[in-house]
Amino acid sequence: MKISVVIPLYNKVRYVSSAVRSVLAQTLPPHEVIVIDDGSSDGSAEAVEALADRRVRVVRQANAGVSVARNRGIAEATGDWIAFLDADDWYHPEMLGALSHAHQACPEAAMLGAGFRKVPHRFGADPEPWPVTEGFYEVELVEDLRQRWFKNSPFCTSSVAIRADLLRGIQPCFATGEAFGEDLDLWFRVGDMTPVAVVNAPFAAVRVLPDSLSTRHPRATLPNFLKRMRERALSGEIPARYRKSALWFVGQMQVTLAREALSAGERLQALRWLVEARRAALTRRWQLTMLMALCMPTQVAGSWQRWRVRNAEVFSPEGPTQ
Template identity: 55%
Template sequence: MNFSIVIPLYNKAGLVEMAVRSALAQSFAPLEVIVVDDGSTDDGPDRVAAIPDGRVRLVRQANAGVSQARNRGIALARGEWIGFLDADDWQHPDLLRNWARAHVSVPQADILAAGFRCIEGTQEPEPWSVAAMNPVEVVADLHRRWMRDIPFFTGSVAIRAQRLRAMQPCFPPGESCGEDLDVWFRVAEDSPVALVREQLAAYRTAVAGSLSSAHGTTLPPFLERMRARALAGTLSADQRRSALWFVAQQEITLARAQLAAGQRAEAKQSLARARYAGFGTRWMLTALMLGLPGAVASRWQSWRLAASDVYSHQGSAQ
């Protein structure tokens, strides 16, 4: 098997070389590293072009957004598997080797993934020690697994190229909030995920220009589409239940964000739409918040939201 790594680039001159080097330095060598420059105005593309390795392919396009950049990389990729890496993140040297092991362990899986760690600052990480043989978890229900803890992120996932090409445009054009989750969940709705239980990539926090989601007060489009697929009857019965439950959990979190913003009427509507979550602990706590005086509820929920990022790299706490 072989891997193509796709890196979308927009104004990350200070970090993109580290990202590319991490992909090239794999103990299981990638077939190619495709950097799609999405109209950068800094010298990041020139720095990539100067990297003396024939496996690096630089493609330039007018600014069209991260989704279009990734879709173009998919269209150009020659590998059997396509891995993803953002220009400000980093991959451990043993990531691809472990992806290959995961494929051997779970050959029916169309998604290979691994854990990750968060790092701060702009320094290049030092590779940390990892076990020679890491356990591989078979994730059959990504919706419920995601709510336990975030198992992987963009820089630690690879998908079978044949599957991605059949889904083109894979990443929803024009979207940059949950556009990656949209792809992972759509593939996982009819394929297990082979998850290596080891931190094998680094997600860089607090980077200027990062596309990581912030707490909004509207439901991201990918969740609306997930609910529509479930209600349309296109999913298995188990996946339908899990998808509706997952969206309901995000509606609860949305209700809390709206409450923190003082949008009490909108919060009540979001909580009402979360009926597929039943009357669980999170639903009941949120209903309790709505019953408190407005200023008290807003302060309480603002404090709770400060600790988590719902739609991207952090789980939803109770």
Template identity: 60%
Template sequence: MNFSVVIPLYNKARFVECAVASVLAQTLAPLEVLVVDDGSTDGGGDRVAAIDDPRVRLIRQANAGVSAARNRGIEAAQGDWVAFLDADDAWHPEFLAVLARAHRDCPEAGMLATRFRTVVEPTGRAFEPWAVPESFCETELIEDLRLRWMKNTPLCSSTVAVRTSCLRAMPERFIEGDSWGEDLDMWFRVADRAPVAVVNAPYASIRGEVPNSLSRTPRKRHLPPFLVRMRAQARDGTLPPRSRRSALWFVDQLQVTIAREALSENRRAEALWWLMQARGGALSRRWLVTALMALFMPVGLADRWQRWRVRSADTFAQEPVQ
């Protein structure tokens, strides 16, 4: 098997060389590295163009958003699999080799991934290879990604590879115009077609606290379009039968999450409103706990509890880089 690596780039000049270097350092060499410069204005594309390696190909386009950049990379990819890496993140040298092992373990999987670690490193300095405990390296075959997602976050946009044939067979790839959840939308739609194999060890480093990062952009508290679509498709039968019930459950759970965010900001009435929207999950422990918090828990304590819960839900905690 071989991998085309797609890196969308927008104004991440100080990080992109580190990202590309981490791909070129893979023990299982990539077939190609496609950096799609989405109209950057900080010279990032020029830095990529200066990299002297025939596997690196720079594609320039007018600014159209990260989904358009990823779609452009998919169109250009020549490999059997397309692996995605954000321009401010980096891979462990064994990342692609570990994905290949996951494929051997679970040949039926249509998507491969690993876990990740979040690091605070805003300068663009390269990461030294980090130790990955062997005890975490088992491969998990996920049949229902939505149910698995609510346990803890098993993957992210910088740890995923998808069969190229699967991506090109999809009527829509990354939905252009969505500003939040466009990657989750894609992963769930791929997972509706085939199982997902995840190596439960952190083989990617995700930079936290990066200015202009999509993950750091404040978002209005409303139901994201991909969840609106997911709920509608579950109800009208567009989703496969095995996915419909968990899709509705997942939307309810995300609405409970929004309720908790509102509660942490002392917006009790708004939190209760979101809980009512998620009433399909009203008998779940998570819904009941949140309702009790909204009615009785002091606001400051609710905020601290929510922050602790988010941190403790992940196996791999955020860490600074010295």
């Protein structure tokens, strides 16, 4: 496997060297590492160039956003597979080897993923590799990615690889001008085209940066990637076998939005989301949320939901939990 690793970069001088070094330290060497510097002004690109490794290429562009940077990386890549890594995350030394293992186990899958772990942000030295079970890693072949995603997130942006020819056929892959859900938008579109092979062990580390859940505000409008998913399902663009689960997924995300609104004390907005989520009306999750919205005092509902948020029920590109 020739795997090109694409790293979008914008003002991550404290982190990016660790990210790149984690790719260079792989037991299965990368074909190349392409860092797309999206107009950094803090010396990030220079920090990468100082690593002086012939496998690493820095491509500079004026600031245009993470989606444009990733699309540029796809266009620049010369490998058979393209993997992604955010500039503040890093790989376990066996990450690319785990993806290769998934490919060997399920050669029909054009998208490969691995589990990930969340870690506190830290500055300075490269993190030590974490233990992963030796030997054979379980590989799961996922046919319906939306159903699987709602169980738990099988991979993240920093633990996925997709066949390069598939990506080039659907460019622009990432929705430009968006920085929320643009990755999920692509994963589900690709998942409609191919099975996904997932190694169910954590081979990527994702930094939890300080701007976290406490600053999250409830949304009054459906995120763009969910609007597109619903439109594609209703128009017939999504293959027939996945249309029902696509509409179900949108409904479940609207239930999550209702819970966010309840947490903020916005009962009326929560009820609006639940009415829109009628396709999920027969689920226990929808019913419980409606009961909270109708019967539970707002202050109690908010306290309950904040407890759930602290215990990882969040609406994020890393996926919801039930």
